[in-house]
């Protein structure tokens with residue numbers, strides 16, 4: 001069983017989620033950053049996972065480009081989608097899907113999960129820290145959790161959700177998949 005995991009990230013949360021998922025999957029899992037250049041065609045894999053951070057309810061452009069390029073192929077394989085983001089409301093998850101993916105991909109994708117988010121305050125520049133402190137405070141207040149101090153990293157990524165996502169992926173798919181993974185310009 002082979003799995004292609006593609007992700008797009010700004011600050012690294014989506015990458016960490018992708019790598020944790022890969023560790024929990026049966027068989028071979030290849031992890032690729034869509035911003036870093038060519039990735040193998042999904043044709044060479046048994047199942048596909050797409051992961052993106054969310055900014056202003058949107059996934060990154062690279063995710064949209066990947067789905068536009070391989071949309072038909074993605075419909076033929078088990079497909080999971082995860083979001084690295086702070087919201088864990090099902091309503092927001094639906095909104096992130098409908099704003100960023102085609103109806104056919106939305107119907108096909110299973111599981112879909114928001115795995116949590118992070119503000120890496122220790123790595124941000126002054127302006128980013130200012131903006132993220134404001135957002136983190138808003139998030140904390142609306143979720144009834146202590147307001148982050150804006151200096152130490154603030155991480156809500158859920159290991160439980162990552163495990164549940166990976167387990168569902170492990171239950172999906174066939175045992176075929178004989179094509180070679182060949183890098184493909186996109």
Ligand SMILES: Cc1cc2nc3c(=O)[nH]c(=O)nc-3n(C[C@H](O)[C@H](O)[C@H](O)COP(=O)(O)O)c2cc1C
Pocket residue numbers: 008009010011012013014015052053054055056057058084085086087088116117118119131132135
């Ligand atoms: C400007 C900005 C906009 C954001 N918009 C959203 C949002 O619409 N929904 C959400 O749940 N989280 C939102 N977040 C939180 C990010 O999704 C979260 O920090 C995530 O971990 C970023 O992933 P990355 O580290 O892979 O870039 C936002 C963060 C920033 C800084």
